[in-house]
Amino acid sequence: MPKKRSGGGLSTTQQAAKFLGVAALSGVVLAGIALPAAGALGLATKGTVEGFDEIPANLQTPPLSQRTTILDSKGGLIASVYSRDRTVVKLKDISPYMQQAIVAIEDARFYEHGAIDLKGILRALNRNVQAGGTAQGASTLTQQYVKNVFVEEAGDDPDKVAQATQQTMGRKIQELKYAIQVEEKLGKKRILENYLNITFFGQQAYGVEAASQRYFSKSAKDLTLEESALLAGLVQSPTYYTPVNAPERATKRRNIVLQRMADVGSITQAEADKAKANPIKLKVKKPKNGCITAVSGAGFFCDYVRNVFLTDPAFGKTKEDRAKIWNRGGLTV
Structure with missing residues (x-):
C-alpha cells in the first residue's frame, strides 16, 4: 500500500491512484494501456471494472429545457416563459x-x-x-x-x-x-x-x-x-x-x-x-421571463394560457406531468 508523506500530504503514488483510479474501463484494464504497471499506482482494478459493468447501458438524455413563446392571434409576441433560457440550434x-x-x-x-x-x-x-x-x-x-x-x-x-x-x-x-x-x-x-x-x-x-x-x-x-x-x-x-x-x-x-x-x-x-488589442464590446439584452414581463395589457392572457396548460389533462395525465412539460418549455402557444 502507498504511504503518506510526512506532513499529511499524499504521496505521488497516491495522487496517481486517485487520479487514474477510473482507468479500468469498458471491460479492459485501461491502466495497462496507459502505463506499464497499473499495480505500481495502487489501482483497485477488479472493483473498478465490476462497478463499471453495473452501470446502466444507455445514458438517458431528456429534451433540453427551452423558452416557451406565447403569441397573439396575429403572431405577435405576448411573453416568453422559461425555467432555463435556451434556444437549441444546429x-x-x-x-x-x-x-x-x-x-x-x-x-x-x-x-x-x-x-x-x-x-x-x-x-x-x-x-x-x-x-x-x-x-x-x-x-x-x-x-x-x-x-x-x-x-x-x-x-x-x-x-x-x-x-x-x-x-x-x-x-x-x-x-x-x-x-x-x-x-x-x-x-x-x-x-x-x-x-x-x-x-x-x-x-x-x-x-x-x-x-x-x-x-x-x-x-x-x-x-x-x-x-x-x-x-x-x-x-x-x-x-x-x-x-x-x-x-x-x-x-x-x-x-x-x-x-x-x-x-x-x-x-x-x-x-x-x-x-x-480590441476592447470587449457588449450589447447586453436584459432577459424577460414570465407573464409579469408580457407586453402591455397582455399579462392576463399569459396567465390564462399557463393556467389552462397546467390544468387540462390533454397536456399531461397528472399535474406533475403537465408542470414538467411546461417547465421544460420549447413550446409555441
Whole structure:
C-alpha cells in the first residue's frame, strides 16, 4: 500500500491512484494501456471494472429545457416563459470561431482522442503532482457534456444538482462509461453541437444561442472571433469571468482563449494579437421571463394560457406531468 508523506500530504503514488483510479474501463484494464504497471499506482482494478459493468447501458438524455413563446392571434409576441433560457440550434448555425474557441480552450485534442484522453490524463497528473494538488483536470468535452446532462436532468432540485456534480470516484466512472457510449453513438460533430447547446454561460443563459443574444444581441452564427473567445472563456466560471460585472477578468480570460487558439493552429498569431488589442464590446439584452414581463395589457392572457396548460389533462395525465412539460418549455402557444 502507498504511504503518506510526512506532513499529511499524499504521496505521488497516491495522487496517481486517485487520479487514474477510473482507468479500468469498458471491460479492459485501461491502466495497462496507459502505463506499464497499473499495480505500481495502487489501482483497485477488479472493483473498478465490476462497478463499471453495473452501470446502466444507455445514458438517458431528456429534451433540453427551452423558452416557451406565447403569441397573439396575429403572431405577435405576448411573453416568453422559461425555467432555463435556451434556444437549441444546429452546429451549422454556430459561428466556426465559436466552435474552434471552445475546443481550443476546453479540449484541444477533441478530434484526435476518444471519450478518454490518455495523454491529457497523464499530462494533468504530472502537473498535479508537481503542484502538490489538483491544478489541472483532464475531462474531455464528451465527459463535460455527460456531466451537463446529469445537471440538466436534475433541474432545479438542489439535492439532485449536488448529486449530479459531486466529485466522487463512482460519479467519475459513471461519466466515463457514458462518455464512451456517447462517442460511439453520436460522433464528434453531434457531441460538439450538444455541448454548445447545453452549457451554461452565465447571466441566465443556457446554450450558445441564448448566450450570444444575452451578451451581444445577435445570433450565435454571427459571433466574431473576439466574441467567441469571450463566450468560450466563460464556461470555466461564468460568474467569475462575467464581462458584465468583471470586464478586466473577462478580458484576460478572453485573451487566454485567443492565445490558446493560436497555439493549436485554429487562428494565426497575428489574428490573436489583433483580437487581443480590441476592447470587449457588449450589447447586453436584459432577459424577460414570465407573464409579469408580457407586453402591455397582455399579462392576463399569459396567465390564462399557463393556467389552462397546467390544468387540462390533454397536456399531461397528472399535474406533475403537465408542470414538467411546461417547465421544460420549447413550446409555441
